[in-house]
Structure formats: structure tokens, C-alpha cells
Amino acid sequence: MQEAKLKKRKNEDIFWAVVLLAPLTLAILLFVAVPILYSIYLSFTKYDMFNPPQWRGLDNYRRLFNFSMETQFWRSFKNILIFAPLMTLLGITVGLLLANLLTKVKKGSGVFKVIFYIPVVCSVVATSCIWAWMYNDVYGPMSILFKALGIQDYNFFAPRNVIASMLFMCLWSGFGIQMLLYFAALRNIPDQLYDAAKIDGASALRTFFYVTFPMVSPTTFYLLLTGLIGNLQAYSQFLAIGLDGYTPVLVVYSYAGHGYGNNTYGYSCAMGIFYGLFVGVIAVLNFRLSKHWVGYDII
Amino acid sequence: MILFKILLFFVAVAALYFGWRLACNVLFKKGKIKDTTYRLLGNTIPLYVLEYAVLLLITVCIILPFMYAVLLSFKEGKDVYAATLFPKKFSMVNYRYVLTDDYLDLIRGFINAISYAILPTVVGCLTSAMAAFALSRLNFKGRDKIFAVMFATMCIPGVITLIPSYIMFARIYNWINTPLPLIIPGMFGSVGVMFFLRQSFLQMPKELDEAGILDGLSKGGVFLRIALPLTWAPVLAQMLLGFNGAYNDFMMPLLYLGSEKQWSTIQLSIYNMYSSMQSAGNNMAQVMAACVVALIPSIVLFFLAQKYFMGSGISASGLKG
CATH class of the missing domain: 1.10.287 (Helix Hairpins)
Structure with missing residues (x-):
């Protein structure tokens, strides 16, 4: 009797598991697994959307790694290799410092937190348009500010300045996330640790590096991982502000958005797979290295 | 210097x-x-x-x-290019232009954006919650393995699926130049939301399930009558976040809606307006007016529900907060 009831319950669980899991599983199969397999297949073919794909072996990859022929992708690759690590580190540093400051402030930390988070919820198109005007080389407020500081003719979108401009804009619009997560992590550090450090006579700087920083290392790891993955695939800010083709994702995309009728779909799939693997390797490396500096046991 | x-x-x-x-x-x-x-x-x-x-x-x-x-x-005419912060006189001419211009059709874009966002966020959150419930409250073989596989798909860089999805929507489903690619995939749920909601289902005491089953509910009934009402706050937070994200998105509309003006969303309209500013004879003040119109819903939503926005930002990371 009891056993039959238990078995019935188990079967019921399996039935409901199938029903409840069906949509998400279907989504993963249809919109993740199938596209990836399809992409791997297409990357070995020549495909123009009208005629069936023709098998071309490694041609697309050979074209991608022909550095004299394919310059657009590698130029964008170089750009992102400068942008992504700098952006990630900047966001983490500013977020941690500000969160630290906010936990020290007695009154109004909630208000500041909300204000700093506003740009995060705003649309990329709107903020990029605003910053395009801020950076305008004649009428933009930033140009006027720079002139007042004694710098004439500073073009924010000149090749040597554009990364700094984009870093500042993305920091402005994104540091709220890092600040928020660090703020939550800092609040979780038990007071006894700080008391102990005080008794031992540690300076503020030493307390920060030997107490605060190790205690928030899981948050740092999370932000480093998601930040690198996200920033390596940054595109919307660049496209919206008018820097089409500046990052690898935009180059990959440009072969689908504008390449209609060209024989470039197989090639763009090859690019996408190569770049996706690159991002994946960075993510895995991050996980591997995390063992040496992230203290999961303390939280 | x-x-x-x-x-x-x-x-x-x-x-x-x-x-x-x-x-x-x-x-x-x-x-x-x-x-x-x-x-x-x-x-x-x-x-x-x-x-x-x-x-x-x-x-x-x-x-x-x-x-x-x-x-x-609020500036107009030559005042736009003046290096002053405040306009000489506050004029509504830019707002009148962006809200009534037939070619720009910002109102339609606004309605479109909101109507595309509603179905994926509401239905998508429910399907994600279903999966989250199954992966946290039901007992079956291989549950944790399924969760691990699903979690792993979250780490796959989106750039890999960008082009093949486009080709599939274009050739197999024939959905290009319609809003369907923005609506249908989101309705199946997303792993990120599932991961987040699973955390809150795990915090729910197990006795509640038992009580429901003793009262004659099936497992599906437990989900609908007990688990979902109890976790309405995180579900609502995810819906708000998803809605705001879908409303602000412009890459998907750009990719799939193309130049079909009748389907355009407000973000896409502003992007087109800004990128063809010179040739269309618009000035930056008009673009800014459109941007302000587009920003208002996000900012109002954020201030009304900042607890949900900021709270879910913390717990979405899966870290203790």
C-alpha cells in the first residue's frame, strides 16, 4: 500500500517535470542548440540564403586567418582587446570604491545608490545619443569643458581618443551594477573582522586589502567573469553612437544585416564561431584562475 | 596638459x-x-x-x-548650437514635432515597443518559473544534471547564435520583417530568469508542498496555488526587469524588423532618426526630445519600483545579498 503510493508519487513527479520543463527545454533546443549546430555546419559552406549551401571545407576559416585579406575583423579584435579588459577593471574599481564610500556614509546612501543606478535602466540608444551630443567636437558640452581647460580641437571620436571616450561613456552608464553588488557584499562582512583589524592596529589601507578585498572576492570574480564576457561582446553602445564595425560582434553582424545577397553567411558564421570560442576560452580561464584567489569558504 | x-x-x-x-x-x-x-x-x-x-x-x-x-x-532654431545651458525661451516645438510627425511616427513606435514587450515578459516569466519549480521542488532522476546543462547554456556567447538564428528566422520560419522573432522566442522562457527564480523557490519551506498535497493538490496545483503566489515578488521583479530590457532593446528590432516602418519600435525609430540626422534635416534638439520621450517610461518605472529593480540586480548574481 505504502509502496504503491510512493511509486505513484514518483511517477507524478516525472509527469509534472516533463510538463513544466517542456517550454524551456524546447527554447534551448530551438534557439540555442540547433542554431549552434547549424552555424558549425554553415561555417564550412558558402551560403547566400537563396541557393542551398555548398560545402567549401575550411575555406572560410582560411579567409578569416588570412591577415592580409581580412583586416576589418582583426582591427575590431584589436579594439576590443584594449576596450574589454580596461572597461571591466574600471567598472570593478570604481564600483568597489564607491560602494565602500557608500557604506561609510551615515545618511543618504540610499538616495545616492538610486541616483547612480539610473543610467543602468536607461535605453542604450537614448544614452548614446545624449553622449554623441556631449562629445560633439564643436557644440558638445565636453568639448566646451575641454576648451575651458585649455585643450583646443580635441576630437572625441578620433582613432586615438575614441577608446577613452567610449570607456567614460560605458563607465557612466554601467558602474551602477558593480556598485550595487559590492554594496550588498560589503554589508555582509561581519563587524567582528573590522574590530579585530582595529585591535591589531591595521591602517585603513591594510584593512581594505586584507579584510575587505578578500571578503568580497566572490563578487569580484562574478563581476570579472560577466564583465569580460559582456564587454568582449559589446556592440550596442558602439552601433548607437555611430561606430559601426568597431567591435567584433558588429563585424560579424554586418555580414548578416547588410550582406543580403552576398555570399557571406557561411563566412560570418565562421567568424562568429571563432569569436565565440575565444570568449568561451577567456571565461574558462577565468574559472580556472579563480581557484587561486577567490575565497568561497568564507562566505 | x-x-x-x-x-x-x-x-x-x-x-x-x-x-x-x-x-x-x-x-x-x-x-x-x-x-x-x-x-x-x-x-x-x-x-x-x-x-x-x-x-x-x-x-x-x-x-x-x-x-x-x-x-x-527645449531649444529651437539657432539656440540649439549656442554654448549656453539654458534655452533662451522654453519652446515645445521639438516635442510637437517628434510626437506628431507622420514619417517619424514615434507614438506608433512606442505602442509597438510596449506591445512586443508584454507577451515575452509575462509568458516568459511564467514558463521560466515552471522550469524553476521543476528543477527545485520536484524529485526525479537527473534533475541536477539537467540544471547543470541548462546553466551551461547561459555561458554560451551570444555571438555564436547571432547569424544562424537570423538565417533560421529568415529561411525556415519566414519571420523576417515581422515582430515575431522578438516575441515568440522570449515566450519559451529564459535560463537566466529560471536560475534566479529557482533561488527563491529553494528558500521556500518544504512543508508547504506537503500541506498542499495533503489537501489534495497535484504537483502542478502546488506550483500554481502555493509556490507561485508565495514568490510573486521575485517573479514581478523579473517581469519588470524583462519588460524594461525588451523596451530598451534595439539590436533585435534592427536585425529583424529591418526597414518595415509599420513595425518599428521607438528605440529603432530614434536610432534611424539619429543616424540619418543630416540627410533628413533634423537637428540634435529634435533627437533629444525623442530620447527624452523614450526615457520617461524607463525612469518612471524605475522610480516606482526601484526596490524590485535593485533587489533583483543583487539576487540575479546568485550571490548572497
Whole structure:
């Protein structure tokens, strides 16, 4: 009797598991697994959307790694290799410092937190348009500010300045996330640790590096991982502000958005797979290295 | 040069700060001021001033671009290119233009964006919650393996599926130049939302399930009648976040809606307006007016529900918060 009831319950669980899991599983199969397999297949073919794909072996990859022929992708690759690590580190540093400051402030930390988070919820198109005007080389407020500081003719979108401009804009619009997560992590550090450090006579700087920083290392790891993955695939800010083709994702995309009728779909799939693997390797490396500096046991 | 001036500014601030504290220290040592006054003047107040000065400076940096955009949107004519912050006279001409212009059709874009966002967020959150419930409250073989596989798909860089999805929507489903690619895939749920909701299902006491089953509910009934009503706050947070994300998205509309004007969303309209500004004879004040219109719903939603926005930002990371 009891056993039959238990078995019935188990079967019921399996039935409901199938029903409840069906949509998400279907989504993963249809919109993740199938596209990836399809992409791997297409990357070995020549495909123009009208005629069936023709098998071309490694041609697309050979074209991608022909550095004299394919310059657009590698130029964008170089750009992102400068942008992504700098952006990630900047966001983490500013977020941690500000969160630290906010936990020290007695009154109004909630208000500041909300204000700093506003740009995060705003649309990329709107903020990029605003910053395009801020950076305008004649009428933009930033140009006027720079002139007042004694710098004439500073073009924010000149090749040597554009990364700094984009870093500042993305920091402005994104540091709220890092600040928020660090703020939550800092609040979780038990007071006894700080008391102990005080008794031992540690300076503020030493307390920060030997107490605060190790205690928030899981948050740092999370932000480093998601930040690198996200920033390596940054595109919307660049496209919206008018820097089409500046990052690898935009180059990959440009072969689908504008390449209609060209024989470039197989090639763009090859690019996408190569770049996706690159991002994946960075993510895995991050996980591997995390063992040496992230203290999961303390939280 | 600029770096030098900025450096000079910070050196001056630091000199003022430490100079003040040193002066207080000297006065204290000479016995001119009492212990309590020294602590107040030499320690507490300068620290307070410094902290709030930094926070206010950053607040100004955050607010100023928004303020500039709003003030610019009220300018007209030659005033747009004047180097003044405030317009000579506040004119609504840009707002009248962006809201009534037939070619731009911002109102339609606004309605489109909201109507595309509703189905994927509401239905998508429910399907994600279903999966989250199955992966946390039901017992079956291989549950944790399924979860691990699903979690792993979250780490797959989106750039891999970008082109093949486009080709599939174009050739197999024939959905290009319709809003269906923006709506249908989202309705199946997403792993990120599932991961987040699973955390809150795991925190629910198991006894509640037992009580429901004793009262004659099936497992599906437990999900609908007990688990979902109890976790309405995180579900609502995810819906708000998803809605805001879908409303703000412009890459998907750009990719799939193309130049079909009748389907255009507000973000896509603004992007098109900005990128063809010169040729269409628009000026930046008009673009700014459109941006302000597009920003209002997000910011209002954020201020109304900032607890949900910021709370889910923390728990979405899966870290203790």
C-alpha cells in the first residue's frame, strides 16, 4: 500500500517535470542548440540564403586567418582587446570604491545608490545619443569643458581618443551594477573582522586589502567573469553612437544585416564561431584562475 | 596638459584636507582646543565633507548629461548650437514635432515597443518559473544534471547564435520583417530568469508542498496555488526587469524588423532618426526630445519600483545579498 503510493508519487513527479520543463527545454533546443549546430555546419559552406549551401571545407576559416585579406575583423579584435579588459577593471574599481564610500556614509546612501543606478535602466540608444551630443567636437558640452581647460580641437571620436571616450561613456552608464553588488557584499562582512583589524592596529589601507578585498572576492570574480564576457561582446553602445564595425560582434553582424545577397553567411558564421570560442576560452580561464584567489569558504 | 590640471586640482584638494587636519592637530597639541572639539573639527567634519563632496561630484556627473539633454530638447532654431545651458525661451516645438510627425511616427513606435514587450515578459516569466519549480521542488532522476546543462547554456556567447538564428528566422520560419522573432522566442522562457527564480523557490519551506498535497493538490496545483503566489515578488521583479530590457532593446528590432516602418519600435525609430540626422534635416534638439520621450517610461518605472529593480540586480548574481 505504502509502496504503491510512493511509486505513484514518483511517477507524478516525472509527469509534472516533463510538463513544466517542456517550454524551456524546447527554447534551448530551438534557439540555442540547433542554431549552434547549424552555424558549425554553415561555417564550412558558402551560403547566400537563396541557393542551398555548398560545402567549401575550411575555406572560410582560411579567409578569416588570412591577415592580409581580412583586416576589418582583426582591427575590431584589436579594439576590443584594449576596450574589454580596461572597461571591466574600471567598472570593478570604481564600483568597489564607491560602494565602500557608500557604506561609510551615515545618511543618504540610499538616495545616492538610486541616483547612480539610473543610467543602468536607461535605453542604450537614448544614452548614446545624449553622449554623441556631449562629445560633439564643436557644440558638445565636453568639448566646451575641454576648451575651458585649455585643450583646443580635441576630437572625441578620433582613432586615438575614441577608446577613452567610449570607456567614460560605458563607465557612466554601467558602474551602477558593480556598485550595487559590492554594496550588498560589503554589508555582509561581519563587524567582528573590522574590530579585530582595529585591535591589531591595521591602517585603513591594510584593512581594505586584507579584510575587505578578500571578503568580497566572490563578487569580484562574478563581476570579472560577466564583465569580460559582456564587454568582449559589446556592440550596442558602439552601433548607437555611430561606430559601426568597431567591435567584433558588429563585424560579424554586418555580414548578416547588410550582406543580403552576398555570399557571406557561411563566412560570418565562421567568424562568429571563432569569436565565440575565444570568449568561451577567456571565461574558462577565468574559472580556472579563480581557484587561486577567490575565497568561497568564507562566505 | 589636461591631466596636469586635473592632477593639480586633486593635489590642491588633498593639501587642503590634510593641511586642515594638521592645523587642528597642532592646535590640539598646544592646548588651544579641547579633546572633543579636536575630534569634531579634525576628524569627523573633514571626513564628512570629503565623502559627501565625492558623492555629490559623481551625482552631478550622472545627472548633468540628462539635464543637458532635457534642456537641449527645449531649444529651437539657432539656440540649439549656442554654448549656453539654458534655452533662451522654453519652446515645445521639438516635442510637437517628434510626437506628431507622420514619417517619424514615434507614438506608433512606442505602442509597438510596449506591445512586443508584454507577451515575452509575462509568458516568459511564467514558463521560466515552471522550469524553476521543476528543477527545485520536484524529485526525479537527473534533475541536477539537467540544471547543470541548462546553466551551461547561459555561458554560451551570444555571438555564436547571432547569424544562424537570423538565417533560421529568415529561411525556415519566414519571420523576417515581422515582430515575431522578438516575441515568440522570449515566450519559451529564459535560463537566466529560471536560475534566479529557482533561488527563491529553494528558500521556500518544504512543508508547504506537503500541506498542499495533503489537501489534495497535484504537483502542478502546488506550483500554481502555493509556490507561485508565495514568490510573486521575485517573479514581478523579473517581469519588470524583462519588460524594461525588451523596451530598451534595439539590436533585435534592427536585425529583424529591418526597414518595415509599420513595425518599428521607438528605440529603432530614434536610432534611424539619429543616424540619418543630416540627410533628413533634423537637428540634435529634435533627437533629444525623442530620447527624452523614450526615457520617461524607463525612469518612471524605475522610480516606482526601484526596490524590485535593485533587489533583483543583487539576487540575479546568485550571490548572497
